Amino acid sequence: MERIDQRAYDALRPVKLTPGFAEFAEGSVLIECGHTKVLCCASVEERTPPHVPEGEGWVTAEYSMLPRANRERSRRDVSKLKLSPRSAEIQRLVGRSLRAAVDLKKLGERTITIDCDVLQGDGGTRTASVTGGYIALALACRRLVKEGVLLQWPLKGYVAGVSAGIVDDRALLDLCYDEDSHAMVDLNCVMNDAGELIELQGTGEGRAFTFSEQQELVRLCAKGVGELIALQKKLLEG
Numbered sequence: 001m002e003r004i005d006q007r008a009y010d011a012l013r014p015v016k017l018t019p020g021f022a023e024f025a026e027g028s029v030l031i032e033c034g035h036t037k038v039l040c041c042a043s044v045e046e047r048t049p050p051h052v053p054e055g056e057g058w059v060t061a062e063y064s065m066l067p068r069a070n071r072e073r074s075r076r077d078v079s080k081l082k083l084s085p086r087s088a089e090i091q092r093l094v095g096r097s098l099r100a101a102v103d104l105k106k107l108g109e110r111t112i113t114i115d116c117d118v119l120q121g122d123g124g125t126r127t128a129s130v131t132g133g134y135i136a137l138a139l140a141c142r143r144l145v146k147e148g149v150l151l152q153w154p155l156k157g158y159v160a161g162v163s164a165g166i167v168d169d170r171a172l173l174d175l176c177y178d179e180d181s182h183a184m185v186d187l188n189c190v191m192n193d194a195g196e197l198i199e200l201q202g203t204g205e206g207r208a209f210t211f212s213e214q215q216e217l218v219r220l221c222a223k224g225v226g227e228l229i230a231l232q233k234k235l236l237e238g
Contacts, residue, residue, distance in 0.1 A: 004178050005034070012162070012174045012224050013124075017132070017235050019139060026112075027139030029235075031132030034176055035122035040132035041115045042140035048111050057107030057154075059137065061094035063087050063129055065118040090126045091116070093199060097130045097159055097190045098137055100198045106154035112140055123177040127161035130190050131228050134159045138236050158193040158232055162224035164217040166209065173220040185209045189221035193229050 007013070013034030022028035027042035052058045064087055067073045077083050094116060114136055116129035137155070144150040165175045165183035175183060184206035190199035202214060 003172065004176065009170060010173050010220055010223055012227055013176065015228065015231055017135065017231060019135065019235060025136070025140075026143050027136040027141075029132050029135040029139070030119075031128050031135070033124055033128045033131075033174070035120060036124055036128050036176075037118070037120040038125060038128045038132050039115075039117045039119055040129065040136040041117075042133075042136040043113045043115065044140055044144065045111045045113070046109070048109050052104075052109075055109065056104040057102075057109060058104065058111045059095065059099045059102050059107070059114070060111065061091045061098065061114040061116060061129070061133060063091035063094060063116045063118075063126070065121060065125070069118045069121045090129065093126055093188075093190075093201070094129050094133050097161060097198055098133055100190075101134060101137070101155050101157055101159040101192065103152075103154050103156055106150070106152045107141075108150065112137060121177070123175050123180045124163050127163050127188055127190070130159065130161035131232070135232055135235060138232075142236075158229045159190060159198060160225045160228035160232060161188065161190040161199070162221050162228060163188045164220040164224070166213065166217070171213065171216045171220060173224050182206075185213065185217070187214070187217045187221065189218060189225065191222060191225040195222060195226075 016032040018030040021030040022041045025041035026044045048058045114133040118125045164173050166185035167179050167183050187202040
């Protein structure tokens, strides 16, 4: 099948990373994956939630979509007086994924919150939030080390996420909205730079799928995550 944007079946959408996009955040990046645009900002607080063990830090996330991030206006969560179930589920995913990259003892008794605000959605907003959220987190940690607040680098490795799906019985990497909206199977994958899985969310939306199809989708995601981590490294280490 020919993809809407003429990409190969295993190709990512064009990715653009703009660090330092928000002036006042300790770390920030605007991540653009095709037409999806997410602003990720890291904020540091010198305190932790009550459930965090003494001597350890915490990393968490919040996720939201602007009213006109999509093709039709959606109501703000604040207008509904509660967080939408989708936003709540996604921000828990982002928080779990980013904590997998952090030595919480080296972070010390402080909290880093990653705000992921979708400016424009065209598929893959949760995985873009993970990929961009890691960059914002790393930039905030770099600032804390530079200022002498942290004596040790607290990150254990890189983390990124990408989606894949089955459309018209063909496995495709990094679905845009038009592909995702009629995908038979949708799978979100978060991995580290060691090639290990952190989070895997797979759903048979149009039909059930086999173990071999799942493995094919994971292999596609592993390729995409490897390319995304290479871009993260180029930005942070270049």
